[in-house]
Amino acid sequence: MDLKTNNDIISYLDDAIELENKSFYEDQIADINLNMPLNIDSAVNITEDDGYTKEVLEIFKINTTKFFEVDDKISILLGKVRDLRKEKKLYTTKILDFMKNYNINDIHSNTKKLKYVKIEEKVKLNKLCLKNKLSEFFNNETNALECYKFLDNRKTILKESLKIVKK
16 A cells, blocks of 8 residues: 555545444444344233234234334444544544634635634523523513513423333
Protein backbone atom coordinates (compact mmCIF):
# COMPACT_ATOMS: atom_id res chain seq x y z
CA MET A 1 0.00 0.00 0.00
CA ASP A 2 1.44 3.32 -1.07
CA LEU A 3 0.20 6.26 1.01
CA LYS A 4 1.73 9.43 -0.39
CA THR A 5 -0.51 12.27 0.73
CA ASN A 6 -2.33 13.23 3.90
CA ASN A 7 -5.61 12.64 2.10
CA ASP A 8 -4.53 9.08 1.29
CA ILE A 9 -3.69 8.47 4.95
CA ILE A 10 -6.93 10.00 6.21
CA SER A 11 -8.96 8.04 3.66
CA TYR A 12 -7.19 4.81 4.62
CA LEU A 13 -7.77 5.39 8.37
CA ASP A 14 -11.42 6.31 7.80
CA ASP A 15 -11.96 3.12 5.78
CA ALA A 16 -10.26 1.03 8.46
CA ILE A 17 -12.37 2.53 11.25
CA GLU A 18 -15.57 2.13 9.23
CA LEU A 19 -14.75 -1.50 8.43
CA GLU A 20 -13.92 -2.23 12.08
CA ASN A 21 -17.14 -0.63 13.37
CA LYS A 22 -19.27 -2.17 10.62
CA SER A 23 -18.02 -5.71 11.26
CA PHE A 24 -18.42 -5.31 15.05
CA TYR A 25 -22.08 -4.36 14.79
CA GLU A 26 -22.82 -6.79 11.97
CA ASP A 27 -21.40 -9.57 14.16
CA GLN A 28 -23.68 -8.50 17.00
CA ILE A 29 -26.71 -8.51 14.71
CA ALA A 30 -25.72 -11.90 13.29
CA ASP A 31 -25.46 -13.26 16.85
CA ILE A 32 -29.18 -12.73 17.36
CA ASN A 33 -30.65 -16.17 17.13
CA LEU A 34 -33.25 -15.81 14.42
CA ASN A 35 -34.69 -19.22 15.22
CA MET A 36 -34.92 -18.50 18.94
CA PRO A 37 -37.86 -20.43 20.32
CA LEU A 38 -40.30 -18.11 22.00
CA ASN A 39 -42.49 -19.77 24.59
CA ILE A 40 -45.64 -17.75 24.08
CA ASP A 41 -47.82 -20.54 25.48
CA SER A 42 -46.47 -20.11 29.01
CA ALA A 43 -46.57 -16.31 28.87
CA VAL A 44 -50.09 -15.95 27.49
CA ASN A 45 -52.97 -18.16 28.46
CA ILE A 46 -54.40 -18.48 24.97
CA THR A 47 -55.41 -21.91 23.83
CA GLU A 48 -57.48 -23.45 21.09
CA ASP A 49 -60.17 -23.93 23.72
CA ASP A 50 -60.64 -20.13 23.76
CA GLY A 51 -61.84 -20.26 20.17
CA TYR A 52 -58.53 -19.55 18.42
CA THR A 53 -57.44 -21.81 15.61
CA LYS A 54 -54.01 -23.39 15.58
CA GLU A 55 -53.09 -21.30 12.54
CA VAL A 56 -54.04 -18.02 14.27
CA LEU A 57 -51.94 -18.95 17.31
CA GLU A 58 -48.96 -19.85 15.09
CA ILE A 59 -49.20 -16.53 13.22
CA PHE A 60 -49.33 -14.71 16.56
CA LYS A 61 -46.20 -16.58 17.75
CA ILE A 62 -44.34 -15.81 14.51
CA ASN A 63 -45.29 -12.12 14.65
CA THR A 64 -44.18 -11.89 18.27
CA THR A 65 -40.88 -13.61 17.57
CA LYS A 66 -40.18 -11.33 14.59
CA PHE A 67 -41.11 -8.29 16.71
CA PHE A 68 -38.50 -9.21 19.33
CA GLU A 69 -35.87 -9.91 16.65
CA VAL A 70 -36.44 -6.51 15.03
CA ASP A 71 -36.34 -4.82 18.44
CA ASP A 72 -32.98 -6.47 19.23
CA LYS A 73 -31.55 -5.34 15.89
CA ILE A 74 -32.78 -1.79 16.49
CA SER A 75 -31.12 -1.76 19.92
CA ILE A 76 -27.79 -2.82 18.42
CA LEU A 77 -27.99 -0.26 15.60
CA LEU A 78 -28.98 2.51 18.03
CA GLY A 79 -25.86 1.63 20.02
CA LYS A 80 -23.83 2.12 16.84
CA VAL A 81 -25.55 5.45 16.15
CA ARG A 82 -24.92 6.58 19.75
CA ASP A 83 -21.21 5.70 19.42
CA LEU A 84 -20.95 7.54 16.10
CA ARG A 85 -22.67 10.63 17.51
CA LYS A 86 -20.21 10.73 20.42
CA GLU A 87 -17.31 10.45 17.97
CA LYS A 88 -18.81 13.14 15.73
CA LYS A 89 -19.28 15.44 18.72
CA LEU A 90 -15.57 15.13 19.58
CA TYR A 91 -14.56 16.01 16.03
CA THR A 92 -17.10 18.84 15.92
CA THR A 93 -15.64 20.42 19.04
CA LYS A 94 -12.09 20.18 17.70
CA ILE A 95 -13.04 21.58 14.30
CA LEU A 96 -15.10 24.44 15.79
CA ASP A 97 -12.24 25.40 18.12
CA PHE A 98 -9.78 25.41 15.23
CA MET A 99 -12.04 27.42 12.93
CA LYS A 100 -12.84 29.91 15.67
CA ASN A 101 -9.19 30.35 16.72
CA TYR A 102 -7.99 30.91 13.16
CA ASN A 103 -11.01 32.87 11.89
CA ILE A 104 -11.91 30.31 9.23
CA ASN A 105 -15.46 30.49 7.92
CA ASP A 106 -15.52 27.75 5.27
CA ILE A 107 -13.70 24.47 4.73
CA HIS A 108 -14.12 22.62 1.44
CA SER A 109 -13.48 18.93 0.84
CA ASN A 110 -14.03 16.88 -2.29
CA THR A 111 -17.62 16.07 -1.41
CA LYS A 112 -18.76 18.45 1.32
CA LYS A 113 -18.34 21.90 2.75
CA LEU A 114 -18.16 22.94 6.41
CA LYS A 115 -19.32 26.39 7.35
CA TYR A 116 -18.69 28.06 10.70
CA VAL A 117 -22.06 29.49 11.71
CA LYS A 118 -23.25 31.36 14.79
CA ILE A 119 -26.98 31.19 15.47
CA GLU A 120 -28.80 33.01 18.20
CA GLU A 121 -31.64 30.91 19.57
CA LYS A 122 -34.37 31.65 22.04
CA VAL A 123 -34.43 29.69 25.28
CA LYS A 124 -36.70 26.65 25.04
CA LEU A 125 -40.20 27.25 26.29
CA ASN A 126 -40.67 24.97 29.29
CA LYS A 127 -42.84 25.17 32.42
CA LEU A 128 -40.35 27.21 34.43
CA CYS A 129 -39.72 29.68 31.58
CA LEU A 130 -43.44 30.03 30.93
CA LYS A 131 -44.22 30.72 34.61
CA ASN A 132 -41.43 33.30 34.83
CA LYS A 133 -42.49 35.11 31.66
CA LEU A 134 -46.16 35.18 32.69
CA SER A 135 -45.21 36.47 36.12
CA GLU A 136 -43.08 39.16 34.47
CA PHE A 137 -45.91 40.09 32.08
CA PHE A 138 -48.67 40.32 34.71
CA ASN A 139 -46.46 41.72 37.51
CA ASN A 140 -48.62 39.55 39.73
CA GLU A 141 -47.91 35.96 40.80
CA THR A 142 -51.59 35.10 41.27
CA ASN A 143 -52.66 36.21 37.78
CA ALA A 144 -49.61 34.54 36.25
CA LEU A 145 -50.38 31.26 38.02
CA GLU A 146 -54.04 31.38 36.92
CA CYS A 147 -52.98 31.99 33.33
CA TYR A 148 -50.43 29.16 33.49
CA LYS A 149 -53.03 26.74 34.89
CA PHE A 150 -55.40 27.76 32.10
CA LEU A 151 -52.75 27.07 29.46
CA ASP A 152 -51.71 23.81 31.12
CA ASN A 153 -55.29 22.54 31.25
CA ARG A 154 -55.20 20.88 27.84
CA LYS A 155 -57.14 17.99 26.41
CA THR A 156 -55.46 14.62 26.92
CA ILE A 157 -55.43 11.80 24.42
CA LEU A 158 -54.94 8.09 24.91
CA LYS A 159 -52.24 6.40 22.88
CA GLU A 160 -51.71 2.66 22.64
CA SER A 161 -48.32 1.03 22.23
CA LEU A 162 -46.26 -1.99 23.17
CA LYS A 163 -43.69 -1.70 25.91
CA ILE A 164 -40.91 -4.24 26.15
CA VAL A 165 -40.03 -5.13 29.72
CA LYS A 166 -36.61 -6.69 30.17
CA LYS A 167 -36.48 -9.72 32.46
